Amino acid sequence: MLAYLLRSLTQATLVMLAVAFIAFSMFRYVGDPVASIVGQDATLKDRQELAESLGLNDPFPLQFARFLGNAVQGDFGVSYRQGRPVADLLIERLPATIELAVLSAIVALGLGLVLGIYAALNRKGVIANIVMSLSLIGVSLPTFLIGIGLIFLFSVYLRWLPSFGRGDVVAFGWWTTGLLTDSGRKSLIMPVITLGFFQLTLIMRLVRAEMLEVMRTEYIKFARARGLSDGSVHFRHALRNAMVPVITITGLQLGSIIAFAIVTETVFNWPGLGALFVRSVEVVDIPVMAAYLMFVGLVFVVVNLIVDMLYFLVDPRLRGGATVPAR
Amino acid sequence: MSDSPASATGKPEPSRSMLARMRDSDIWHSFTRSWITMIAALVTFILIFSAIFAHQIAPNDPFNLASLSLLDGGKPPFWSPDGEWRFPLGTDQQGRCVLSSILFGMRISLIVGFLGVVLAAVIGITLGLVSGYLGGTVDSVIMRIADVQLTFPAILIALLIDGTMRALVGTARSEVLVFWVLVVSIGLSFWVQYARTVRGSTMVERNKEYVQAARLIGLGRVTILFRHVLPNVIGPVLVIITINMALAIITEATLSFLGVGLPPTEPSLGTLIRIGNEFLFSGEWWVVIFPGLTLAALVLAINLLGDWLRDALNPKLR
Numbered sequence: 001m002l003a004y005l006l007r008s009l010t011q012a013t014l015v016m017l018a019v020a021f022i023a024f025s026m027f028r029y030v031g032d033p034v035a036s037i038v039g040q041d042a043t044l045k046d047r048q049e050l051a052e053s054l055g056l057n058d059p060f061p062l063q064f065a066r067f068l069g070n071a072v073q074g075d076f077g078v079s080y081r082q083g084r085p086v087a088d089l090l091i092e093r094l095p096a097t098i099e100l101a102v103l104s105a106i107v108a109l110g111l112g113l114v115l116g117i118y119a120a121l122n123r124k125g126v127i128a129n130i131v132m133s134l135s136l137i138g139v140s141l142p143t144f145l146i147g148i149g150l151i152f153l154f155s156v157y158l159r160w161l162p163s164f165g166r167g168d169v170v171a172f173g174w175w176t177t178g179l180l181t182d183s184g185r186k187s188l189i190m191p192v193i194t195l196g197f198f199q200l201t202l203i204m205r206l207v208r209a210e211m212l213e214v215m216r217t218e219y220i221k222f223a224r225a226r227g228l229s230d231g232s233v234h235f236r237h238a239l240r241n242a243m244v245p246v247i248t249i250t251g252l253q254l255g256s257i258i259a260f261a262i263v264t265e266t267v268f269n270w271p272g273l274g275a276l277f278v279r280s281v282e283v284v285d286i287p288v289m290a291a292y293l294m295f296v297g298l299v300f301v302v303v304n305l306i307v308d309m310l311y312f313l314v315d316p317r318l319r320g321g322a323t324v325p326a327r
Numbered sequence: 328m329s330d331s332p333a334s335a336t337g338k339p340e341p342s343r344s345m346l347a348r349m350r351d352s353d354i355w356h357s358f359t360r361s362w363i364t365m366i367a368a369l370v371t372f373i374l375i376f377s378a379i380f381a382h383q384i385a386p387n388d389p390f391n392l393a394s395l396s397l398l399d400g401g402k403p404p405f406w407s408p409d410g411e412w413r414f415p416l417g418t419d420q421q422g423r424c425v426l427s428s429i430l431f432g433m434r435i436s437l438i439v440g441f442l443g444v445v446l447a448a449v450i451g452i453t454l455g456l457v458s459g460y461l462g463g464t465v466d467s468v469i470m471r472i473a474d475v476q477l478t479f480p481a482i483l484i485a486l487l488i489d490g491t492m493r494a495l496v497g498t499a500r501s502e503v504l505v506f507w508v509l510v511v512s513i514g515l516s517f518w519v520q521y522a523r524t525v526r527g528s529t530m531v532e533r534n535k536e537y538v539q540a541a542r543l544i545g546l547g548r549v550t551i552l553f554r555h556v557l558p559n560v561i562g563p564v565l566v567i568i569t570i571n572m573a574l575a576i577i578t579e580a581t582l583s584f585l586g587v588g589l590p591p592t593e594p595s596l597g598t599l600i601r602i603g604n605e606f607l608f609s610g611e612w613w614v615v616i617f618p619g620l621t622l623a624a625l626v627l628a629i630n631l632l633g634d635w636l637r638d639a640l641n642p643k644l645r
Contacts, residue, residue, distance in 0.1 A: 018475050026491055137623075140630045142577045144584050145619050148604060152616065156607055163608075259480035266585055267604075278585050281490035289490055300478050 008308045012301040019297030023290040024067045027077070028056075076291035081283050086291045089276060095176045096166060097272035100264070101257050103192045108199035108257075109250060115200075116207025121234065123212070131204070138201030143260045147194040147267035154190060162187050164269035187268075195264040199253050206249055210242035217241075244311070251307030255300050357639045367631035374625050378434040385427035386415065404613050417613040420606065425613060428599055429621050435595040436622070439506065440575040443513025444568055447575075450514060451521025452564060456552045458522065459529025470526070473519045484516040485578050489587050509588055513575050520567055528560040566640055570633035573626045580622055596622045 051057055055066060070076070076086035119128040138146075155163035167183030169176040178184025214220065215238055223233045262274035269275070273292060280288035358364055377384050402411060402418040404425075416425040458469040476484060489512040532538060533556070541551045576596075582588035583597030584604075591602055596618050603615030 015475055015478065136631075137627065140573065140627045141623055142580055142584075142626065144581060144600070145623055148600065148607070148615060148619060152607060152612060156610075156612070255478065256480045259483040262483070262486065263581055263585065277486070278587065281486055281493070281585075281587050284490065284494045286494060289487070293487060296479070296483065304478070 004308070008305055012305055016297055016301050020068055020071065020294060021064070023071075023293045023297075024064050026293070027067065027286055027290040028063065071294060076294070077287040079280075079285055079288050081280075081285045086287050089288065090273065090291060090295065091174055093271060093273050093276050095174075096270060097258075097261055097265070097274060099177060099179070100188070100191055100195060100270060100272060101254075101261055103188065104196035104199065105254060105257055107192055108196040108203055108253075111196075112200045112203030113207055113246075116204040117211060117234070117239065119204065120208045120211035120215070132208070135201040135204055138197050139205070143194060143198060143263045144267050146197055147190070147264060150190045150194060151267070161190055163190070166271060191264050191268045191270055194267065195257060195260055198260060199250075199257060202253065203246065203250060207242065207246055210245055211238055214238045214242045247310050248307060251303050251310070254303045255296075258296055258299055354639050358635070361635060363631060364635040367628040367635070370624055370628040371632055374433065374621070374628070375437065377430055378437050381427075381430040381434050385424070385430045387424035387427045389423040389428045389431060403611075416617050417611075419603070419611070419614045425617055428594065429596070429618050432594050432596045432599045432618060433621060433625065435589065435593065436576055436579055436597070436625075439509055439513070439579045439589075439595060440572055442510045443575045443579065444517065444571050446510060446514025447517035447571065448521050448564060448568055451518035452525050452557070452561075454518065455522040455525025456529050456556060456560075459526035460533055460548070460552055460556065462530075466526075469522065473522055476516075477519050481516040481574070482578055482581055485512040485582060486585070486587065488512040488515050489582060493587070505589060506593070509579060509582060512582070513578055516578070517571055517575065520571070521564060524563050524567060525560050528563070529556055532556050532559050562640070566633065566637045569629065569636055573629040573633065576622070576629070577626055596625075 055063060058066075074087045076090075078084065079086050079089060082089065115131055119131055122128045151163045154161045162183065165187060166176075166178045167185075167187035168181040169178045169184055170180045178188055220233060220238055223237050228237075258274075261272065262278055264270065265272045265274040266278055273295070276288065277292045279285075280292070358368075402414050402422075404415065404417045414424045414426070416429070418424055419428070454469050458466045489508060492508045492511065538551060538555060541555050546555075579588060579595060580597030580600070583595050584601045586601060589595045589598050591598060594602070599618040600615055600622065603611075603618060606614050
């Protein structure tokens, strides 16, 4: 267990360092930090002095170390376009994105599990077949098209739901939530569906496929032969064994939720990190891009670590600690 | 399957035409058995055909500023009372014909997607061959990079590369540059899958006798890899290319929709949807819905084809 944990941690650190390195290279070499701070009419001498005071003439490893040190303390520099510390911008927009992503993940996982199990157990059923065909569309369609379709139906045609923004939010310190107000909840519905739809269809198809696979195995036949009830066979024996790949894929999908949040937030004018990132790509605001990259990298690494840990809970073969599965 | 009498008669004879041999093949058989696949193939064919011949088919020229008239702006599709047959799917605010814009937009979407996938395949196949054949440090370095990149979704990578390249080449000064920035972004975000697949099969091929023979007669590494190993590992790659084609089109459309892809002067389907989205609330739904439906149909059809191809070529499922 400890060796496995250590190995995962080392790998996570290496990935994070690689991400930080890319972020730093972008930060340092793609944009010109000096030109972005001084005006057009600064003299060459001014520029050199500024470069010296910013430490831009130091050797590369030293600069990278300084960048890392600052990043660990939450200092990502100043946004070129907005003139404010990047960390402040990120924190301001973090709650909106987290609320959206977590709700979508819950909806996708919950509904995906239920529908997937249903489709697997009633393979020939009419509803199951309709659900499966619809899911194929969900897997293929780009996120933004689903969002636009929803807006067209519920905001333009039926006029039920707001099409942009978070509505009224309630603030607790630096955290804000839209869950406590009526307009906040209404604003959440369409973005959550849009963001969760792809994950929902993916999880559903995966759960169905895994369940069908497991149902064919010998031990399920044996369980039936022992006279266990359907419920026990389906949920205690089949579902448990179908869950291992589901957990892996779901965990990795959390990354895609972050990625698709970029698109969803743009469609619905959601004031989150993704919208900030798209804006920064548009106007080439390198510090914001670099910081966002680090943030996403951190999320991915942490999620992968958690997924690794979850294997132990689900797969008893790993608990012995003697064998580490080659992934 | 090989012991059935039907396949004994279906043995390819030198005198029979290629068409007849094709009609007897397993692939053709599984193709005609699935009507969904046949519809998907038909839709894909029609869409690609009309994109290639956009110049001949399009009723109007949406880029010729001289022929545009603001008086034609905001016309609905032909079936509504204000619609005109001149503009079958209506016009946008500037009086551009929506159908023609879609045809030309689809053409650009397809070209960007295709070039992006080809670039990804070339990068991936080359790195996969090298990685699998040489092994050792080269292999682990390439595969580590692939691992890290695979942790992140392709769309995010494409956005980052797009942003970085925009900064390097100077933002959007030239449309040609933007076009290639997009192609490279897609190419660099999708290479991993090719590299992994090719590496796997190359490691198997490397130890086979024909490779040893080629080495014995003194052929260079490059010749062995590209002339001898490559044809033996290319099979699975073709399936990935089909499936990735849909993904690449989605990625291009998403980037253009986000405003970091192709500019309105050279609109792809994604750009058209972005522009049309702004008019959604003024009641001109057709400006955004029709490009959206086209994109959906295109992607869905290619996906279905890719799924079928994967199953048809998978020996395990036969």
